[in-house]
Amino acid sequence: MSANDVSLQSLLRIKNAADPVLVFDGKAVSRAEFSAKIEQTAAWLAAQGIGKGDVVAVWLVNRVEWLALLFAAARLGTVVAAVNTRYRSAEVAHLLKLSGAKLMVVEAAFRGIDFAAILADVAEAEVPALQRLAVVGADAIAARWPCxxxxxxxxxxxxxxxxxxxxxxxxxxxxxxxxxxGPKLVAHSQATRATHAASVAHALRLDPRRHSLLAMLPFCGTFGMTSLLGFLAAGATIHVLDAFEAAPALQILSTQRITHCFGSDEMFRRILGLTDAPRPFPHLELCGFAAFQPGWRELAAEAEARGMKLYGLYGSSEVQALFSIGRASDAFADRIEGGGWPMSPEAKVRVRDLETGELAGSLVSGEIEISAPSRFLGYFNNPEATREAITADGFFRTGDIGRLRGDGSFVYETRAGDAMRLGGFLVAPGEIEDELKSCAGVADAQVVAVDLKGQARCVAFVIPAGEPPRQETLIARLRERLAGYKVPARIYVVDAFPVTDSANGVKIQRARLRVMAMERIAGE
Structure with a gap:
């Protein structure tokens, strides 16, 4: 297979492709127009002194400029670092420092997000490689860097x-x-992206003459980008929301004969909640969903009764989203479970028994390990973390718990370790704990996730340094530094954390902290 077959550009050379390729806010972008925008963007990047090996951070909502930057970067050998629009100053600074980005392309403004104010809390010394900002929608924003x-x-x-x-x-x-x-940076190549996109298009049997996608997930995440590239590989038309809102999603699903959609359980719950029609989307064939909230099985049953078929799936940044998905031939209870059937026929999934360290047979739970063409190159500028994540024979240690069904499919059960699923994103407690410990009056901190009114939220416990800090003060500070979904719903002051002494040292009893959090919330 030649490089031309597994480049991002190959996704635009699909025979019998539908036109337009993209629709943004009702405005169609033809395939010829999109190709021209890529060429223009590549020329613009080169004029900014960006070339092979340079990193460009992209801090944009879903817009054609985002995609043009990615495809143009591929033409130049440049690397794009995707920045979540929900990030705040500490997260942006960490990503810019770790990636070594020379240029950041940023929104002038979007709804309630003040990008300039967020950047004002990032010191130049924190991001020494950053040379300038490029602003979409304005000549400049107030910033320390040239615009x-x-x-x-x-x-x-x-x-x-x-x-x-x-x-x-x-x-x-x-x-x-x-x-x-701070998070790690997962590096993907054109080959891993384009190969997996083709696998998605083939596995879903996408036909550009009758299939279309509503892209309502952010491009900055693997779920949104993978589904979009899969439909590009199929030559199908893609309708794009700049950011998810249920009402516009409902309108597009109802009027544009959309056949496929991917999102979280909460997204589909909100869309269904806006219509009383018994079968509101007669053209919709498949809705791939990630279950992040309690009650997702009940949601799937309600959606099924109203003609919206939900399919469970599995993915991660390291092996890409839509790594696997349920099949129409599966029983309903199996189809809606996380996991499913790998998209690529070359993908291999195995499960390792956590107690024995040996590979497990069917129906035995353990850590999921994956080998596939969609597997990442490694963690950018972090060879040690990469070595720890990959087995000697090339399988990625997912850190997820699941089991094999014995028929070629598998079930995802839960996340191993301490990572929390907040706002649809995996979040390490240490990221929030370190921000808390940087606040005045906090000597130490621990964070756990709890179910609060049907939503996954985090609760923090802090040990004071002198005068106990006020919860309102800490929360206000964290709102300046972290994305909203990472800000604790409650912060409780304690004298000490519950611990267990073991042969490997003192361990925090995180399960006990979760119980303490629920007891305190219930008592309020």
């Missing part, structure tokens, strides 16, 4: 000669939870 306007679509720049495709070099960096402060 240029992203005018690739407006101003002709000398065309940049493409470099020979090296499809195995990093092209896209995602963030993923870690055990220490």
């Amino acid at each position: 240029v306007r992203f005018d690739a679509f407006e101003t002709p720049y000398p065309l940049a000669p493409p470099i020979p495709d090296d499809v195995d070099l990093p092209v896209l960096l995602y963030t993923t939870s870690g055990t220490t402060k």
Whole structure:
């Protein structure tokens, strides 16, 4: 297979593809127009001094500029670091420092997000590689760094000669939870992205003449980007929401004959809640969903009764979203479970018994390990973490617990370790704990996730340093530094944490902390 077959550009050379390729806010973008925007963006990047091996951070909502930057970066050998629009200053600073981004492309403004104010809390010393900002929608924003306007679509720049495709070099960096402060950066190449996109298109049997996608997940995450690239690989039309809202999603699903949609259980719950129609979406064939909230089985049953078929799936930043999905031939109870059947026929899934360390047979729970063409290159600038994550024979240790069914499919059961699922994202407690410990009056902190009114929220316990800090003060500070879904719903002051002495040292009793959190909330 040649480099041309597994490059991102190959996804735009699909025979008999539908036109338009993309629809943003009702505005169609033809395949020819999209290709031209990629060329213009590549020329613009080159004019900014960006070339092979450089990193560009993209801090945008879902828009055509986001995709043009990714495909243009692939032409130049440049790397895109995806920045979550829900990030705040500490998270943005960490990503910029770890990636070594020279340029950040940023929104001028979007709804209630003040990008300039967030950047104002990032010190230049924290991100020494960053040279300038490029602003979409304005000439500049108030910032410490020089600003240029992203005018690739407006101003002709000398065309940049493409470099020979090296499809195995990093092209896209995602963030993923870690055990220490700040997330790691998961590196993917053109080959891992394009190969998996083709697997998704083939496994779902997508036909550009009758299938279409509502893309309502953010491009900055693997779930949103993988589903979009899969439909590009199929040559199907993609309708895009700049950011999820239930009402616009309902309108597009109802009027545009959408056949496929992917999202969280909460997204589908909100969409269904806006219509009383018994079968509101007659053209909808498949809704892939990730279950993050309690009551997802009840939601799936209600959706089924109203003609919206939900399919459980599995994925991660390291092996990409839509790694696997349920099948229409599965029994309903099996189809809606996380896991399913791998998209790629070359993918291998095994389970390792956590007690014995041996590979487990069918129906035995253990850690899921995966080998597949969609597997990441490694953690960017973190070879030690990469070595720890990959077995000697090349399988990725997912840190997820599941079991094999014995028929080629598997079931995802839960996340191992301490990682929390908040707002649809995996979050390491240490990230929030370190921010708390940087606050005045906090000597130590521990964070756990609890079910609060049907939502997964985190609760913090802090040991004071002198005068006990006020909860309101700590929460206000964290709102400045972290994405909203990471801000604790409650912060309780304690004299000490419950611990257990073991041969491996003193361990925090996180299960006891969760019980304490629920008891205190119930007593309020």
